[in-house]
Amino acid sequence: MARILFIAGERFCESPDETFFNGQCLPIGSTEHCPSENMSLVDEPDNNGFCDCLDTKGENNLQIIFSDQTGRCYSQNTRGPCNVGEWFVLNDIPRCESIPNECPDDGRHVYGKIRVYRDSDPSVEAGCWEIGRTCPDEVSVVQVQQDDYGNLDVFCSSFYNGEVHVYSQNTVSLVAYNPCRKGTRRSRNGDCLHRFFG
Numbered sequence: 001m002a003r004i005l006f007i008a009g010e011r012f013c014e015s016p017d018e019t020f021f022n023g024q025c026l027p028i029g030s031t032e033h034c035p036s037e038n039m040s041l042v043d044e045p046d047n048n049g050f051c052d053c054l055d056t057k058g059e060n061n062l063q064i065i066f067s068d069q070t071g072r073c074y075s076q077n078t079r080g081p082c083n084v085g086e087w088f089v090l091n092d093i094p095r096c097e098s099i100p101n102e103c104p105d106d107g108r109h110v111y112g113k114i115r116v117y118r119d120s121d122p123s124v125e126a127g128c129w130e131i132g133r134t135c136p137d138e139v140s141v142v143q144v145q146q147d148d149y150g151n152l153d154v155f156c157s158s159f160y161n162g163e164v165h166v167y168s169q170n171t172v173s174l175v176a177y178n179p180c181r182k183g184t185r186r187s188r189n190g191d192c193l194h195r196f197f198g
Contacts, residue, residue, distance in 0.1 A: 011047045019049030036072035038064045060108055060131040061144050065094045075107040076146075092149050103128035110144055114154045129154060 002016035012020035019028050021041055026033055028043045034051035042052045053064045053073035062076040065088065074080035080088030082096035087105040089097050100111040113126045114135070129142045135156035145153045 005047075013047055019043035020047050021049030036074075038073035038075070061146065062107060062110075062131075063090055063146055065090045067094060077103075077105065077110060078107040079105045090146075090149070091151075101128050108132075110142075110152055110154055112152060112154050114142065114156060 002011060003014055005011035006014040013025035015025065017028055018025040019041060020026075021033060026041055026049065028041055028049070030041045031037065031039065033041055036051075038054050039051045040054055041049050043049055053066050060075075064073050064075055065080075066073050067081040067088065070081045072081070074088050076090055077087050079086070080096075082088050082105075085099060086096040087099050087103075089095060091097075099105055103109045103111050109128055109130050111126075111128050114129055131142050131144055133142055134140075135142055140156035143155055143157045145155075147153075
């Protein structure tokens with residue numbers, strides 16, 4: 001089909017695995033032509049390519065987010081494009097915020113409340129938490145989940161036989177959406193919108 005569209009002049013590249021970017025046909029998903037290591041080449045329906053943040057979360061389950069200021073993508077809770085003493089976060093929109101309570105800006109730490117159960121009595125503790133480290137109950141480890149708007153759910157869980165056992169979890173109501181097409185981002189009202197990055 002791509003070849004037929006190419007011959008008909010409705011597509012720039014003959015291969016269905018290539019997109020037209022910076023005047024040439026390049027492999028979709030390649031990273032070497034994008035300005036940031038956290039970006040890859042995406043194809044639009046008209047076969048024009050653009051660079052977008054990788055459609056994955058970082059190693060600690062935190063989102064990779066785009067900075068309009070630099071045109072690059074950064075892992076959340078790193079310094080990113082921010083000043084010293086700030087970290088790059090996604091709270092509805094990407095922005096720089098002061099780092100609370102001297103948390104490191106290494107992408108491995110989060111700040112907030114975590115619910116921990118001790119002797120079946122729940123307690124809530126606020127602080128700087130390193131993802132994957134032992135929780136205050138000394139049994140479980142700190143885990144995070146993040147929704148599309150950047151809201152973090154910090155909780156303690158244990159792994160037994162490959163299964164996650166959640167000791168506690170702050171509830172986050174998530175709306176079930178079909179995933180957006182690669183190269184688009186979900187808006188606040190649930191629509192998939194194009195993001196054009198270079």
